[in-house]
Amino acid sequence: MDIFRSVHDIDDNRGFSMSDFNWCHGPYCHTKHTVDRVRGVKGSKVLRTRKIKLHNMRDTLSWWQFFCSQTCYDNFAHKYIEQVIAIAPRTECLETPILDPERKKHTHEYSWGNHSYYDTKIEVDETRQS
């Protein structure tokens, strides 16, 4: 989060504040062939990374502030998965203490006969919560 936030402080001298938007962090965003990405003057056109306007998104941090699409998000996650996991590696499993699960049969009577199903109640054991 802090890595992304620091981008806001950069002034890239393009005449507007970096605090108004983020560049999409999708590593291939600038390679997608869509007309909204086309920028530049005739003879030197480019496909440019999409800009994400932040509007009122300041209060709620979400990945939509950093990625223009699910595809860009997925591309980022796929390309940088090792670094992302390195932030909080899971080296051992986690456990939630539960009460002994209770399997229960439910039967409903209909005009055409009975219908039964089972469900298993799983409840957290609050007395063993750490």
Ligand SMILES: [Zn+2]
């Ligand atoms: Zn993008």
